[in-house]
Amino acid sequence: MNAIQFGEPVSGKTVSARVSPAGGLDILSRNEVARLRDASGSGLHQLLRRCALAVLTSGNLSDEPGTIFEQYPDFDIQVLQEDRGIKIELKNAPEQAFVDGRIIRGINELLVAVVRDIVYISTQLESGGFDLDETVGITHAVFEILRNSRILRPQVDPNLVVCWGGHSISRDEYEYTKRVGYQLGLRGMDICTGCGPGAMKGPMKGATIAHAKQRRKGNRYIGITEPGIIAAESPNPIVNNLVIMPDIEKRLEAFVRLGHGIIVFPGGVGTAEEILYMLGLLLLPQNQEIPFPLIFTGPQQSAAYFEQIDRFLRLCLGDEVSRHYRIIIDDPAAVAHAMVSGIDKVRNHRLDNKDAFFFNWALDIPLPFQQPFRPTHEAMASLALHRDRPRHELAADLRRAFSGIVAGNVKEDGVRAIAEHGPFVIDGEADVMRALDDLLKAFVAQHRMKLPGGTAYEPCYVVRT
Template sequence: MTTREKINASLSPRGSLETLSQREVQQLKETGSGSVYGLFRQCALAILNTGSDSDNAKTILETYPDFDIHIHQQDRGIRLELVNAPGDAFVDGEMIASTREMLFSALRDIVFTQSELEHKRVDFDSSQGITDYVFHLLRNARTLRPGVEPKMVVCWGGHSINREEYKYTKRVGHELGLRGLDICTGCGPGAMKGPMKGATISHAKQRIVGGRYLGLTEPGIIAAEAPNPIVNELVILPDIEKRLEAFVRVGHGIIIFPGGAGTAEELLYFLGILMHPDNKSLPFPLILTGPESSAPYFQQLHEFVGATLGYEAQQKYKIIIDDPSMVAREMGQGINEVTRFRREHNDAFHFNWLLKIDEHFQHPFDPTHENMASLKLTRQQPVHELAAHLRRAFSGIVAGNVKDQGIRLIEEHGPYEIRGDQEIMQPLDQLLQAFVAQHRMKLPGDTAYEPCYRVIA
């Protein structure tokens, strides 16, 4: 990364935390100056660094070692003091509005939520307790809108897709927006930005005021993939598992664009949930799509799902190639089915309570070398549990590729070892090799990819 201008600034809340009691301000100040400070500083720096070409959290932190951020108490609430902040976050000395909003969203989700947890009991030992916690975080962020008809489309895909694939995500987003649908993504670049960008134009064409561009992330991801400036609602969940649960609880349909290990992780997570017997009759549209040039990618992914999870898992999604309008029509029809189902079963439109999520998908996975080598990648288990273990394998690869802690573990101990049955390891190895050959592991322009894993049968 090149050297950039650095700016000192003082900011008051906008978008979040505008009205606080003096006691709440003091709690924020105390929490933000303790062990949580490093996490908040890292996320704040990533938000201020929006537009950078780097997806390496370690590089970003090392580029701005003198960046600092402080929480101050004042009669009207709180004030943030920034020291040596990236100059790209400012225009003529004023912080860009979207950046300012997201900065206080980070403060709300990381510092305020931690403060709340210290004074409330959260049951992390039960599936329902974890779901309740996700609900609490989303409600605190004002994400849940009771009474609004289902229209939130979750879009997953890679942050380092090529130009043709990126343009295709914009075309799909445009078609979704023309039909009045809102967009939720992981809030980063690439396939997370394109659908939002396309929808902003079509929302304007349809004179839709208040279109939603919801970004859901977590601390390890946001430091590697800064939020794109189109996001008008940012929520930072504590870990990847709660982030993924938030996607499927607030979304009414999911579209998957081309991507790499992170996209495969998301697909396996959702397929594992859909394969649970309790979700057999629950409608939830899932579409895999991309331009004609991406057809081989989806064929490889489709074959991998068939080889590991079986034919039934393949029936849980549709693959549509190079037809954005068909994608939008199919998604609209699928969401109509979701709406009818929730009316019939008295389920909320804004939070999918009836969706069964097994605890295998909810507890945080720490991608240490020991945990990665201990994954249960065998057919001697229910298929939805196999999906959970495969999801963890890809989660570890993502950590080794872009997350600060994962990168440091690889530097210290070498590549992860992923072990399992030959009939699972072989298609896994073939899929990962295809990702590397197609440059789906790193941003274009990086040096040759050095795998952070070894697949061992």
């Protein structure tokens, strides 16, 4: 598979500058500034530096954790309190973030989002503003983070389509995501993705052209990420609303609370994790009557990919699971038409039930779907991957298995754990393990695990078949 290359290679050249934040960050307290400058284990400086460098290297071609820090070992960022407000001081920052010595406006806005979310979340956690021990409290935290980011818009009809899919996809698949985004944009849809390259960038790129043709203003290209992912998948330059959630589970909840429908493009283990999260929720009896359009789509060459995903889901979760999604191959207009029709049902349902358009309060998300999963070797080995369990529980544990592989592939902590202790061991029911092993081997063969280039992919897992 010939993989698409995204953006320009990072040059390694640097610029030092002091910039004024572009919107969304008016003032900070002395305590907040001090915490952002604190480089100790309890401070926020290392987290700020990691996320800021990811934003400044938008278009980076590597998904190896730590690579950008090797290219820019002397990079630093400081938030300064001055008499007229906040300044952001960048030392040895990537040259690609500047034009004629001035920071690019869009990158400035994403940098502000990084500071905003890091400060807000840490302050709320420190003060006990978030109750993360029970379901209502976690959903409240997700809502508050999204509200603080100024993304929730009242009095706007449902029109936000979440697009999931891989960062390592073929040129044909990438072009197809753009065509789908174009059809969505022509119909007035906004786009929300994981904010990275590949299937996270293509729909936004297609929608921008369609929005321009329709002379549509106030368009939203929302990117939702988390600290463990952002360094490996820098935000693409089209994102105009960036949110950094505390962990992958709150990121997933943000997608389904914020979006009105989901389109899934070809991807790898991260995409499989997202699919299983969504289906796990839709399989819950209390969510059976809630409309939520879910469409799998890709070009003709991806038909076999979705056939294999469909077989895997039916084997693990039963044939009935297929009623929760629709597969449309090589027809962007049909995808957009089906999504608009599905979102009309969402609108009517929320009107009937007096639910908000901007946040899906009615969807029931149990605590096991919300609690952060730390993919240690012990935790991965203890997953109960057997079909004699309730289907939504099996879906939740399968989601955790894929989440662990994502961590072992691209997250700094996961990569370090694999280097120290060897691959994760995944065990369970024989038929499920054989199907899982076949699926993962297909991902490897199709170069869906990592961006091509460099050394050959070494699996961070062993599936006991």
